[in-house]
Amino acid sequence: MQRDVSVAAEFRFECKLPNGLHARPSSRLAEVANRFQSRCGLTNLRSGATADLKGVLSTIAADVRRGDTCLLVIDGADGSAAAAALRRFIDEDLPGFDEPLAEAFPGGSAPQLPRGLESAGSHCLVGLPASGGIGRGKAVAIGRASLTVDFAGPAEDSRLENERIDRAFTGVRTRVERLLARNGGRAESAILRAHLAILGDMTLRRDLTERVARGCSAAQAVADTGEHFRALLECSGSGYIRERAIDVDELCSELLEEMYGARFQPAAADLNEPSIVVAKTLAPHQLLSLDRQWLEGIVLESAGATSHAVILARSMDVPAVVGVADATRQIATGAEAIVDGGRGWVFPRASEPVLRFYQRERAAQLRRQTALARFAAAPAISLDGESIDIGANVSSAAEAAAAFANGADGIGLFRTEILFAEREQPPSEEEQLAVYTEALRAAAGRPVILRTADVGGDKPLPYLRLPDERNPFLGFRGIRLYPEHREWISAQFRAALRASARGPIWLMAPMIASGEEASWFKNEVGLAKAELRASGLPFDEKMPIGAMIEVPSAAFALDRLCVALDFFSIGTNDLSQYFFAADRENPKLAAVANVRHPAFLALLHRIARRVREHGKWVGLCGEMAADARNLPLLLGLGLNEISTGAHAIPALKRAAARHSAALCRELLENAMASATAADVETLLDSALPGDPSEPLLSSALVTLRSDSRSKDEAIREVVGALYAAGRTEDPRRLEEVVWARESVYSTGLGHGFAVPHCVSDLVSVNSIGILKLDNPIEWGSLDGNPVRMVILLAMRETGQNGMHMKIFSRLARKLMDQEFRDRLMGIEDPELMISHVGRELEVTL
């Protein structure tokens, strides 16, 4: 084929970036260059190094420093457009690239340790919570695979060494491709594709050849090249590029293994007891190679809360904290460490009080899970018999399986964009089909709502080659970019349709703002159906198609939308920020973009009512659904489903059973008629979330063999019983309220009794908790004696119940009676305790 040289363009530019063309600017240059067919070559006129601008490694390796002049030669049919785009990028955007990066995490800030642990003398490292849960085990440091090549011997003839490298490249490529084919639809495949991309990077290859030419053995060349590129990439400010450093490392290990077989042993961690793995970064394959049986927690210095390893950790249910500065140096191998994935804390050398704290916290969580389990399995039905589905928001098939185990009635939102991220090419139709099928298998007949890839804007993808945007949230994203990218989006439509032959798949598009977009979507799905029909592939003709309602204009186009589409899901995160024109990530605007504001509630009400009038299905997915406090408002909307993170489902189901839907509708009307958000808060406070028939005292709140050793522990334990019983959702704040009362003066009333108490809406129902202590505890009592029995009186501030208040006052009086106290102290059975107290107080408890 004759090349068209007539449109070749070239220009020079001087690099003004203080740190040169390092990984971050290089990767953006590559993105711009990759939008065009033309070859884009760069020559560093200082050193004579040349690079292919489309390859990040290549550009980084050209070592362009500040003040270097470079020559760009663009050669191809769209050369002039490419040259113009590159020139514009270099002139306008490049200078801004070296602004200091925001610190991923303000390292070193002191954590607010739980009461009793502040003085326990345990050093606590703070990071970002990445995967919830508490892990305890011996710290095990995992370094990157060692690239020491002493085993390889001296270099032979350069031709022989080059052949070794060639064979290794072919071998690794074949193996990666084979793994990729076998591994359809798993998180691991992203890393494999990254390996393939690096294998194809000419710069890497050239660097190896040059080293061999200088007399290196193949092994030494691979080790040195790996080290060279790893160092270059690790300096990058971009998390994505830094992850590529692990890829280079891994790939070099594989090349060495290919060349030397068993003689090359990369350092792998052999876990043989409960372990906390500590590393700078962790490649997914390293994580997967660890023995799950002993893996109790993960601590990483790198901060990517959405990296492959973190997503895997979450799906494996392993607690993880990331972004822990200097973790590998601060945590000594072999020490007993604790990882608190929910708070983002790591105790490198946990002292006895810390170990005890977490042991007890784990037990409390277990009790709560057990208590909630029966709600998880059952449908959510209000007091007056109306049902609402509680769905789960997930990003992977593994997460879907975990969500169903947690009681999800369906997948209300499957964010498919994760399938499209962190890779070089969009996923194939087959790969997507495998993932959706896996989710359907977990769903066992319950619906799975797929949201088509919500990419673009703040979620750019290298292969989409999207222009940079000033305002990505208001940008070219979601359905807006589909018409220009029909090839891969129609593959997603086909994959969803083919999955619909295997189970109830619903498909919805993000960012729909108008009837035109809804019609386009419907039409395109129709075309995909025609293609499948032509190929004889089965699908469900009636697969429901729908839209996210997250652009305010859609709320005023519902009559049109309802003609084209079958169902709607309100995305409150985006809807609220667009509605209030307030960035939800700006903490200063949190009060502005308030989902409980009367104006926003009116919008939600309008959407739900309109869709219902058309006889269509309407759900809501977004952070708003996760907070049980919003539940009465959502029940008042009459939604078919609310969908949220799976962990919140059991508690939401239990809360739903405590509300009356009719009262919730009334509450919502009043909330919409309120003048201010504060008025809505007051209304919610008074919306008794407690079941009025729920008794003050239940055996679940009675602990007769408490091993608490201090006032801290006893208060935590009795409040924890309320938490397990679902009478408070915020035990930590409730503890503080109880402590606030203790700080006035001790509630130890003498004779071995303490009566801590509080008046707070942090409890959903008035409650009496009883704790009988195995070991007497110092409480600062009136008579100076230690306490053997703790009786917590927790009363709501609003929505008072006169009968309950009477019982509290009678109990308080009774406690002045020695006979009554002696009797309580002698009871050994929780049920007897309740019936005795009930009889004494002349109430049916």
Next chain:
Amino acid sequence: MKLVAVTACATGIAHTYMAAEQLEKTAKAMGHQIRVETQGAMGIENELSSSDIRQAHAAILAADIEVEGSERFEGVKLVRVPVQDAIKDPRGVIVRAL
């Protein structure tokens, strides 16, 4: 001897009633008559009438907070104590009022 008392603590769900109980029990055991008004979470209960107060030898205000209607006790011998004292040592408090 006839006594009146008011008990009132900050949260009004425990100590108010414990103190009332202690004062009532102890006064009875000591052979005195006492009427105790509680000002707690349930509001004012067992409210003292002006004739109760007029006939009383003394009034005990066992309170950690401002007592509602304290002007009612003008001209009456008054013993003011923290609620805790009435719980811990009701006898001592009563003796001071006699």
